[in-house]
Amino acid sequence: MRKDLISMEDLEKNEIQEYLTMAEKVEAMPLEERVKLLPGRIMAAMFFEPSTRTRLSFESAMHRLGGSVIGFAAKDATSVAKGESFTDTIHTVESYSDILVIRHPGEGTARLAAQESYLPVINAGDGANQHPTQTLLDLYTIRKDLGKIEGLKVAFVGDLKYSRTVHSLIRALMKFNVTDFTLVAPETLRLPEYFMHSDEPGRFRFHETERIEVAIQECDVLYMTRIQRERFPDLVEYEKVKDSYVLTAEMLSEAKDHLRVLHPLPRVNEIAYDVDNTKFAGYFPQARNGVIMRQAILLKHLGVTL
Amino acid sequence: MKQNEKILHIPKIDLGIVIDHIPAGQGIKILEIISKYEEMKDVVVSLGLNYESAKLGKKDLIKLQMEYLSPEIIQHISIMVPGVTIKAIKNYKVHSKVVVQPPKEIKSLLLCKNPNCITNTEKHVPTLFRTTDAEGKKVKCNYCERIFDLHELETVV
Numbered sequence: 016m017r018k019d020l021i022s023m024e025d026l027e028k029n030e031i032q033e034y035l036t037m038a039e040k041v042e043a044m045p046l047e048e049r050v051k052l053l054p055g056r057i058m059a060a061m062f063f064e065p066s067t068r069t070r071l072s073f074e075s076a077m078h079r080l081g082g083s084v085i086g087f088a089a090k091d092a093t094s095v096a097k098g099e100s101f102t103d104t105i106h107t108v109e110s111y112s113d114i115l116v117i118r119h120p121g122e123g124t125a126r127l128a129a130q131e132s133y134l135p136v137i138n139a140g141d142g143a144n145q146h147p148t149q150t151l152l153d154l155y156t157i158r159k160d161l162g163k164i165e166g167l168k169v170a171f172v173g174d175l176k177y178s179r180t181v182h183s184l185i186r187a188l189m190k191f192n193v194t195d196f197t198l199v200a201p202e203t204l205r206l207p208e209y210f211m212h213s214d215e216p217g218r219f220r221f222h223e224t225e226r227i228e229v230a231i232q233e234c235d236v237l238y239m240t241r242i243q244r245e246r247f248p249d250l251v252e253y254e255k256v257k258d259s260y261v262l263t264a265e266m267l268s269e270a271k272d273h274l275r276v277l278h279p280l281p282r283v284n285e286i287a288y289d290v291d292n293t294k295f296a297g298y299f300p301q302a303r304n305g306v307i308m309r310q311a312i313l314l315k316h317l318g319v320t321l
Numbered sequence: 322m323k324q325n326e327k328i329l330h331i332p333k334i335d336l337g338i339v340i341d342h343i344p345a346g347q348g349i350k351i352l353e354i355i356s357k358y359e360e361m362k363d364v365v366v367s368l369g370l371n372y373e374s375a376k377l378g379k380k381d382l383i384k385l386q387m388e389y390l391s392p393e394i395i396q397h398i399s400i401m402v403p404g405v406t407i408k409a410i411k412n413y414k415v416h417s418k419v420v421v422q423p424p425k426e427i428k429s430l431l432l433c434k435n436p437n438c439i440t441n442t443e444k445h446v447p448t449l450f451r452t453t454d455a456e457g458k459k460v461k462c463n464y465c466e467r468i469f470d471l472h473e474l475e476t477v478v
Binding site: 022024101120121122123127145 | 435437438439440442443445446462463464465466467468
């Protein structure tokens with residue numbers, strides 16, 4: 016078994032399925048049983064940049080498995096602020112804990128940590144590169160809500176250029192034989208061309224449109240994203256596109272009955288609040304699944320089988 | 322005049338390294354690579370340009386009066402000018418030879434162009450790239466996972 020979880024690019028389909036199966040087993044387990052699974056084990060949450068839901072869901076996941084958590088939530092609170100190198104920080108913290116969960120703005124940081132440390136390393140986001148635990152929880156949510164992943168029609172809306180969540184999920188869905196993608200983005204935020212290339216020409220269909228209505232009518236999953244202000248070097252450009260797509264309850268009247276609207280959160284205003292009360296809204300259950308998937312990941316990488 | 326007679330214009334060596342089948346014009350490039358390495362500072366080098374070649378039409382040729390060419394230099398040459406032949410000469414005869422191809426993994430040579438890549442802040446970490454196409458023209462950083470054209474990356478030396 017892999018020591019670390021660093022990048023979705025490393026995982027074969029059967030390995031992804033193992034995480035999904037593990038999460039199913041975790042969810043089926045009563046809370047009072049789950050809390051007996053990791054007593055005495057310590058997770059180090061090393062967050063070198065701000066994060067709310069990823070950090071809190073990891074911490075919650077570990078506490079609810081009976082383990083405990085040490086860590087920091089900003090690099091200013093660490094010796095890195097005194098000039099310590101990242102690798103030295105890793106070697107220090109590894110002697111205090113059993114598993115390292117790392118979020119860092121530098122791309123490739125988790126890979127480096129995994130090479131340096133004998134402990135399992137979980138990538139909780141490395142810059143614009145990878146965020147595999149988000150992708151796994153997205154896949155888990157899709158399979159749980161729609162009963163399968165294979166063959167679904169999935170639409171992505173918003174920032175398809177910079178969103179690592181989108182990039183990573185598209186790659187993973189391709190492994191699950193999802194062949195039909197609808198991409199809704201303003202011209203400046205289109206999915207980079209190379210994501211549409213595959214070794215099997217013609218197998219995957221990417222339908223690009225600027226009209227969200229097309230996606231709503233045709234798809235099984237509508238994956239919304241926030242236009243990320245922090246990714247724009249020029250804020251004038253951000254202002255031009257920030258409100259390109261706002262999904263409202265009324266727009267969903269044409270949707271398939273089983274359509275699920277997902278979003279990695281936080282949302283700004285791309286999903287109107289009136290969508291929250293429709294049967295289509297899947298984003299808060301998706302966030303809850305984050306704890307379950309992260310429990311599955313912690314258990315798997317700490318060698319617990321269910 | 323025959324091709325072999327022309328080659329004799331640069332001195333024959335009893336012990337050394339010959340870099341042969343260099344496409345014409347690329348000999349200078351290899352010389353530039355070699356000159357970047359400290360260990361090559363005192364080595365006697367002969368460079369021949371534009372010899373006739375049955376295989377290439379025209380070719381360049383380099384002779385080095387040294388016994389052993391380091392794997393780092395061979396790796397560097399194989400990336401910048403793939404397809405050349407490197408021969409080890411002993412007693413005026415070819416003792417061994419290898420046609421160098423772009424390696425699948427390139428260690429500690431290329432610098433990642435992504436300013437946000439961890440190898441650009443943790444400078445003590447050796448870089449590692451893997452080729453992503455058969456020709457070895459595109460490489461992927463092991464750390465930030467970005468894919469680059471080989472020619473757009475600078476080297477450490």
